Amino acid sequence: MAKRLPLIFLLWIGTDLYFYQAIQTLISSSALLWSYWLIDLLVIAGIAAVIFGRRSSQQTLIAWLMGLMLLAFIPRLFSLPVLLVEDITRLFRGFPPRAIGVSELTLGTAGVLFLVVLFGITRGRHxxxxxxxxxxxxxxxxxxxxxxxxxxxxxxxxxxxxxxxxxxxxxxxxxxxxxxxxxxxxxxxxxxxxxxxxxxxxxxxxxxxxxxxxxxxxxxxxxxxxxxxxxxxxxxxxxxxxxxxxxxxxxxxxxxxxxxxxxxxxxxxxxxxxxxxxxxxxxxxxxxxxxxxxxxxxxxxxxxxxxxxxxxxxxxxxxxxxxxxxxxxxxxxxxxxxxxxxxxxxxxxxxxxxxxxxxxxxxxxxxxxxxxxxxxxxxxxxxxxxxxxxxxxx
Missing domain, CATH: 3.60.21.10 (Metallo-dependent phosphatases)
Structure with missing residues (x-):
């Protein structure tokens, strides 16, 4: 598992960067754009805390990190096919700017999946x-x-x-x-x-x-x-x-x-x-x-x-x-x-x-x-x- 962590980390960040294109299409506020990366920053801080922190608190922290990573990763990953289909068509159209409607559909799909993941990590256990x-x-x-x-x-x-x-x-x-x-x-x-x-x-x-x-x-x-x-x-x-x-x-x-x-x-x-x-x-x-x-x-x-x-x-x-x-x-x-x-x-x-x-x-x-x-x-x-x-x- 340890050998796969760099690959998992790259996949996670790569997915976030790709999904960010839909965010940029719809949002111009720099404050909101920075807030998009908040979960990633919290997870990185948590990983540092695991590495340098006390062993007695690590299990709880690791559980929180897994929840945050899933909230960030799963909605983005499973909504990316919407962007991917658009990019395939853009390839033959000279890469025009992204369509607002496609980005809205991507965010809407991610929003639904976010709620599913949130339910799973708060109520799904019982x-x-x-x-x-x-x-x-x-x-x-x-x-x-x-x-x-x-x-x-x-x-x-x-x-x-x-x-x-x-x-x-x-x-x-x-x-x-x-x-x-x-x-x-x-x-x-x-x-x-x-x-x-x-x-x-x-x-x-x-x-x-x-x-x-x-x-x-x-x-x-x-x-x-x-x-x-x-x-x-x-x-x-x-x-x-x-x-x-x-x-x-x-x-x-x-x-x-x-x-x-x-x-x-x-x-x-x-x-x-x-x-x-x-x-x-x-x-x-x-x-x-x-x-x-x-x-x-x-x-x-x-x-x-x-x-x-x-x-x-x-x-x-x-x-x-x-x-x-x-x-x-x-x-x-x-x-x-x-x-x-x-x-x-x-x-x-x-x-x-x-x-x-x-x-x-x-x-x-x-x-x-x-x-x-x-x-x-x-x-x-x-x-x-x-x-x-x-x-x-x-």
Whole structure:
């Protein structure tokens, strides 16, 4: 990421300079023209403060810098095609002065996008959406026809500050009245203590057939410096206790059986396993050991890269895998069945439902947030998955 920073900075400044041409076409006041660069100056000052400032205040400052950069960059970037189309036509017309109407359209487009970004970084973090999927399986046990799963993931409790906002999401989870609640990792950003304030709220989640969880990459404390290895191990041990205190059965490379009407399905949970430099703690072989080959299996695995990396080629068929991890990058377009986010260029499976060889993967966009203290277009998610016996469309 550090190697890409100069390129990102050049793209950001270059976009601002190009967009500035529309500003100059419409505004002659030098004071207003200077104010255009105010956000850029604030971000540059913030970067200097990060470099030379105190470490204890850097996380908050970095979050503010990300918000300011997005407010400056996104509206300008996505309105530039209007100017670009005009420049293509100007190329064949001897580059006459810019049309006022085109510049007005550019600024209007940027203004709308500015409001969207502003909503995302102020209210988007708790703008929870329920997403529903019904998945059909010919070999689903009859007693589980219509069985419902509510999945949440990537809580990142260390980022929460608004108790009312968090409670809004938790109330939405309980309102689904699903048979089970499954949590697929990243309860904290780094430290188990981040959950202390939120234990009573999460303990109030209810499901008649239980609540189950796995660990995500952030839960191991791998991203901060610990005084001793023992302190890091103690933190993880405490986090495992927290899962119990909020009423979740933490699955660590193991399987349990859910029984209903004299029939059963198997719920598997693996520790975090990811590609791209992430630790590969999880062991699906260990989790599935002793599970009958013909058992109907639902797997909780935090990182979706585990699905293609391990699960699809496993000797035992896993009917449904539930993952998270990507957050949909907390930025993108997700409307009317169309979805896009820059994260798609990193993860092949990054949000929603995927199918391969009769096996399904659902990637949840995440309940919480980290880094950017907001969500822009990629809203926090409560997923409700209904298992149905049969074939889709029949």
């Amino acid at each position: 703008f929870y959406r329920v997403r529903r999927e019904t998945i059909y399986f010919p070999d689903l046990p009859e007693a589980f026809d219509g069985f419902t799963i509510t999945q949440i993931t990537d809580v990142h409790s260390g980022s929460f500050t608004n108790a009312a906002g968090v409670q809004k999401g938790l109330d939405l989870v309980n309102a689904q009245h699903s048979d089970v609640i499954l949590f697929t990792g990243d309860l904290v950003n780094n430290q188990a203590s981040e959950m202390a304030r939120w234990i009573p709220a999460f303990a109030a989640l209810k499901a008649p057939m239980g609540k189950f969880s796995v660990l995500g990459n952030h839960d191991y404390g791998d991203y901060i410096q610990w005084e001793t290895p023992e302190a890091k191990r103690a933190n993880l041990a405490r986090l495992k206790q927290v899962h119990g205190e909020i009423g979740f059965r933490l699955l660590l490379d193991e399987a349990i059986t859910l029984e209903k009407g004299g029939q059963s399905i198997t719920l598997l949970g693996v520790e975090n396993w990811g590609k791209g430099g992430f630790h590969q703690y999880g062991d699906l072989n260990k989790a599935a050991a002793g599970v009958p080959d013909d058992a109907f299996k639902v797997l909780m695995s935090h990182d979706p890269s585990h699905w293609e990396g391990v699960t699809l080629e496993h000797h035992q068929r896993v009917h449904l895998t539930l993952s998270g991890h990507t957050h949909g990058m907390q930025f993108g377009i997700d409307l009317f069945g169309f979805k896009w986010s820059p994260i798609k260029y990193v993860y092949k499976q990054w949000a929603g439902l995927y199918q391969n060889k009769g096996q399904f993967l659902y990637v949840n966009r995440g309940f919480g947030f980290i880094g950017l203290k907001g969500r822009i277009g990629m809203w926090p998610e409560v997923a409700v998955i209904t298992l149905k016996k049969g074939t889709a469309g029949k």
